[in-house]
Amino acid sequence: xxxxxxxxxxxxxxxxxTFENAKGITLEGNGHKITTKVDxxxxxxxxxxxxxxxxxxxxxxxxxxxxxDDSYHDNAGKNENIAFNTTKPIVITGCTFDGVADAYYNVTxxxxxxxxxxxxxxxxxxxxxxxxxxxxxxxLYDFEANATVTISGNKFLNVKTSTTNPVRLxxxxxxxxxxxxxxxxxxxxxxxDNTEYAGFVLIQN
Numbered sequence: 001x002x003x004x005x006x007x008x009x010x011x012x013x014x015x016x017x018t019f020e021n022a023k024g025i026t027l028e029g030n031g032h033k034i035t036t037k038v039d040x041x042x043x044x045x046x047x048x049x050x051x052x053x054x055x056x057x058x059x060x061x062x063x064x065x066x067x068x069d070d071s072y073h074d075n076a077g078k079n080e081n082i083a084f085n086t087t088k089p090i091v092i093t094g095c096t097f098d099g100v101a102d103a104y105y106n107v108t109x110x111x112x113x114x115x116x117x118x119x120x121x122x123x124x125x126x127x128x129x130x131x132x133x134x135x136x137x138x139x140l141y142d143f144e145a146n147a148t149v150t151i152s153g154n155k156f157l158n159v160k161t162s163t164t165n166p167v168r169l170x171x172x173x174x175x176x177x178x179x180x181x182x183x184x185x186x187x188x189x190x191x192x193d194n195t196e197y198a199g200f201v202l203i204q205n
Contacts, residue, residue: 029055041078059099080109109139162194
């Protein structure tokens with residue numbers, strides 16, 4: 001049966017949290033915080049239908065490696081720090097993603113092999129703190145045919161225009177997909193005068 005996990009206090013974790021259940025999992029944060037001290041890679045790996053509500057994820061460590069100019073990542077394929085390893089719907093609502101400076105590489109995204117962005121996948125009412133994010137916030141790579149995916153009412157605050165986009169899209173299967181994007185707030189870092197990646201959505205082949 002489906003499982004609901006309720007947080008009744010703030011928690012701290014030092015290794016990847018894996019969520020796997022055939023009928024799906026709901027994580028109810030109840031306004032609490034999960035502080036992660038993972039040594040690079042995935043904060044979470046989700047292997048089933050998954051809903052996460054009303055929780056703050058705070059990355060207390062930098063989750064990727066770089067060279068001296070901060071441009072190279074060596075992360076053993078674990079660049080999606082909250083990683084979706086599933087073909088089932090994902091719903092993330094009312095959550096905040098924060099951390100130390102440049103903690104995240106890609107905040108949320110799909111592992112490339114064998115995954116699909118499912119119909120009903122939704123990101124709504126979330127806040128992404130740009131100072132903690134090196135690259136992208138929501139990464140969607142390969143869609144289920146005729147899926148409707150919603151990205152609405154999110155805040156992307158103080159985003160770096162040189163390296164970061166709120167949404168990155170790649171439709172590898174070239175299938176019909178409906179994206180509903182409404183009432184999102186995009187605020188960029190005015191101190192970042194490199195506009196190479198400026199823009200709400202990055203579309204890549």
